Amino acid sequence: MSERLRVGVVGVGHLGRHHARLFGELEEQCELVAVADTDDKALALAADTYGCATHRDYRELAGAVDAVSVVVPTRIHREVGTFFLENGIDVLMEKPIARTVADGQALVDVAKKHDRVLQVGHVERFNPALEGIAPIGREARYIESQRLAPFSFRSTDIGVVLDLMIHDLDLVLALVDSPIKSVEAFGGAVFTPAEDMASAIIRFENGAVAHLTANRVALKPMRKMRVFSKSGYASLDFQTQQGMVVEKTAGWDFEKLDLDSIDRAEVGDLWKFVFDGLLKVKNLELSAGNPLRAELEDFVQCVRQRSRPRVSGEDGVAAVAAAEQVMASIGQNRWE
Secondary structure (H helix, E strand, O other), X not given: OOOOEEEEEEOOOOOHHHHHHHHHHOOOOEEEEXXXXXXXXXXXXXXXXXXXXXXXXXXXXXXXXXXXXXXXXXXXXXXXHHHXXXXXXXXXXXXXXXOOHHHHHHHHHXXXXXXXXXXXEOHHHHOOHHHHOHHHHHOOOEEEEEEEOOOOOOOOOOOHHHHHHHHHHHHHHHHHOOOEEEEEXXXXXXXXXXXXXEXXXXXXXXXXXXXXXXXXXXXXXXXXXXXXXOOEEEEEEOOOOEEEEEEXXXXXXXXXXXXXXXXXXXXXXXXXXXXXXXXXXXXXXXXXXXXXXXXXXXXXXXXXXXXOOOOEHHHHHHHHHHHHHHHHHHHHHOOO
């Protein structure tokens, strides 16, 4: 495909506007030709900002675009995604892929039937810091995450598990790469009919354990993850853009370490003694790059090369399947 890709965005609200803006910045690879939304103000803003065609009915994009970002309420993901895939248009579906595994699998099936690219917008997979923790992540034995956000009045058609925890479910599944053995979860509604806070302990067949917490009624946002393995641990703070990896040095052998010979009173800087001599610390650059831009670039490249996305439709379905297990456990332990 030598010509620029014609792309569109369905849903130009809070997040969709960023999709449209970043597609516009990828002008050498693609051209933002149209957006669709049912909100006239959003369409007017898009027309003024991007100078592209605007439509109230997303179906009018058929024939005008080669690929599309779908950034609409989760409840209509299957409907909108199916329309474009059946019309030969490649789809980047914002997370979660759908409200249920059945709906998500239906999208995967129709994409295969029509030989279309289906990518899911789990943007955290494109964070540069994840490459820095890959070695520890592959042998992870315990992962803990906290994803908190103030109430935003967005995504109220789903609960916090599909809204926020789904990010960390996808990351954990990618890191651990083992079937889920059991899930124990607790959660409840605060401001909406669905759960607004949730905590889950997930055990995997290979022995790894993940403890995930999500809350969308917090006073302050927080996005932290820690990954522990036999060789060390990694700590990521997506909110403050800080991260580090702590690993044992090549010569580390605790069994041979003569603890009695260490005079702590004579060690001027115990921290330096431990972390310069026995352990190595590597700071991670979380602020480098733009994960959403990288996600859109990956989508455009996959469409042009007809290749598999980093986050495929199957990956999206796996994350929703894990979310359904969490929500089923919450249903058994949910407060009245």
